Amino acid sequence: xxxxxxxxxxxxxxxxxxxxxxxxxxxxxxxxxxxxxxxxxxxxxxxxxxxxxxxxxxxxxxxxxxxxxxxxxxxxxxxxxxxxxxxxxxxxxxxxxxxxxxxxxxxxxxxxxxxxxxxxxxxxxxxxxxxxxxxxxxxxxxxxxxxxxxxxxxxxxxxxxxxxxxxxxxxxxxxxxxxxxxxxxxxxxxxxxxxxxxxxxxxxxxxxxxxxxxxxxxxxxxxxxxxxxxxxxxxxxxxxxxxxxxxxxxxxxxxxxxxxxxxxxxxxxxxxxxxxxx
Numbered sequence: 416x417x418x419x420x421x422x423x424x425x426x427x428x429x430x431x432x433x434x435x436x437x438x439x440x441x442x443x444x445x446x447x448x449x450x451x452x453x454x455x456x457x458x459x460x461x462x463x464x465x466x467x468x469x470x471x472x473x474x475x476x477x478x479x480x481x482x483x484x485x486x487x488x489x490x491x492x493x494x495x496x497x498x499x500x501x502x503x504x505x506x507x508x509x510x511x512x513x514x515x516x517x518x519x520x521x522x523x524x525x526x527x528x529x530x531x532x533x534x535x536x537x538x539x540x541x542x543x544x545x546x547x548x549x550x551x552x553x554x555x556x557x558x559x560x561x562x563x564x565x566x567x568x569x570x571x572x573x574x575x576x577x578x579x580x581x582x583x584x585x586x587x588x589x590x591x592x593x594x595x596x597x598x599x600x601x602x603x604x605x606x607x608x609x610x611x612x613x614x615x616x617x618x619x620x621x622x623x624x625x626x627x628x629x630x631x632x633x634x635x636x637x638x639x640x641x642x643x644x645x646x647x648x649x650x651x652x653x654x655x656x657x658x659x660x661x662x663x664x665x666x667x668x669x670x671x672x673x674x675x676x677x678x679x680x681x682x683x684x685x686x687x688x689x690x691x692x693x
Contacts, residue, residue, distance in 0.1 A: 417494050418494075419451075419494040419495070419497035419498035419501065420447050420450070420498050420501070422454070422494035422495065422498070423447075423450045423451045423453075423454035423494070423495055423498045424450055426453075426454040426457055426458070426495070427450045427453050427454055427457070430453075430457055432453075433652060433655045433656065433659075433677070433682055434453055434652060435453075436651065436655065436679075436683060436685075436686045437648040437649070437651040437652040437655070437686060438450060438453075438648060439683075439686055440647070440648075440651075440686070440687075440690045441554075441648060444505075445553055445554065445555070447498075447502070448502040448505065448506050448553045449550060449553050449554075449648070451495065451498035451499055451502050452499070452502075452508070452546070452549055452550065452553065454495045454498065455495050455496075455499055455513070455516070456546060458479070458493070458495050459476065459479050459516060459517055459520045460520060460542075462475045462476055462479070462520065463476075463520050463523045463524060464587075469524055472524050473521075473524060476517055476520060476521055476524075479517055480514060480517055482496040483496070483499075483510060483513045483514055483517070484510070485500075486499045486500045486503055486510070486513070487503065487510045499513070502553075506552050506553045507552050508549055508552060508553075512545050512548060512549055513549070515541050515545045516541060516542060516546065518541050519538060519540075519541025519542035519543075519545070520542065522537075522538050522541065522542075523589070527588055527589045528589075528590055528594055528604075529591060529592075529593050529594065530593065530594050530595060531593045531594070531595045531596075532593050532596070532626075535591060535593050536570070538573075538591075539569070539570050539573040539574065540566075540569070540570070542573060543570060543572050543573035543576075544565070544566045544567075544569035544570055544573075545569070547565035547566060547568050547569030547572070547649070548562055548565050548566060548569070550648070550649065551564075551565035551646065551649075554645050554646050554647075554648055554649070555642075556639075556642045556645060556646065557639075557641055557642060558639040558641055558642055560637055560638075560639050561637075561638060561642045561646060563637045564634050564635070564637040564638040564642075564646070564649075565634075565646075565649065566634075567630055567633045567634035567637065568630075568631070568634040568649055568652075568653060570630050570634075571627055571630035571631045571634055571653070571656070572652065572653075574623065574627040574630060575627050575656045575659060575660055577591045577592070577623070578620060578623050578624060578627065578663060578670065579659065579663060579670060579674060579675060580674065581607065581620075581670045581671060582610060582670055582671040582672055582674070583674060585607050585608050585610065585671070588608075590604055590607055590608070592607070592619065592623065596619065596622070596623075597619065600615050600616075600618055600619035600622065601615050602615050602616050602619050607671065610671040612669075612671060616668070616671075617667060617668045620663075620668035620670065621664070621668070624660055624663070624664055624668075627660060628657070628660065631653055631656075634653070635653075647689065647690055650689055651685070651686045651689045651690060654685050654686075654688075654689045655677065655682055655685050658677060658685060659675060659676070659677060662675050662677070663675045
């Protein structure tokens, strides 16, 4: 039988995600826990991204809901769920929040547009802020104000993802940028779906980037000094993602036909610098 935590480690390591680099310096027990949480997020996200048949995708997400229930009330089958069962009691991970992540993935199956920032904010909360709140439990904190920091940092991360992936999402028929903001900047959805650049599009992306930076600043302002040390993995992630935002902006928001990314070496350098210098 596959070792649950080894499975999660493999899932995280092969993803190439920036999150992996923020775990590197954690003590083994916390690193194992955050890797299990990350693997869970990857599994349910893959259902949405890789499943062409909507009905099958809904069925698979329902199966994952059952696995989460089994984490708390029985014996789950999937290696990731078994790993979650192992860590959930140690780190006080609420079942409701794990299910809320699945609710966020379900939104991707039900809609491809968001009318305004408020509607997009709910999606970002479910797929990212909830992950931030669970991560804060794993990293440890003494001041509950840290949860506000974790919530806002999750929003900032998800908006950064949306900015980076505009073209990739459009090729899947999805536009996460709010409809009312597309209209305000006079950017037709058709233009994004067809990968056409314009000055208006770049202004729209500059606006989204500014919003993301404000969310990072808002998050940092809410992190109590006494919890800064334990929450360093989130600060590493933020340093990597803010560098990514800078790169996207410097490149003129060329996000419709390419995906901007940082090299693994650069991510390791940023991670090390943030961990040791704070």
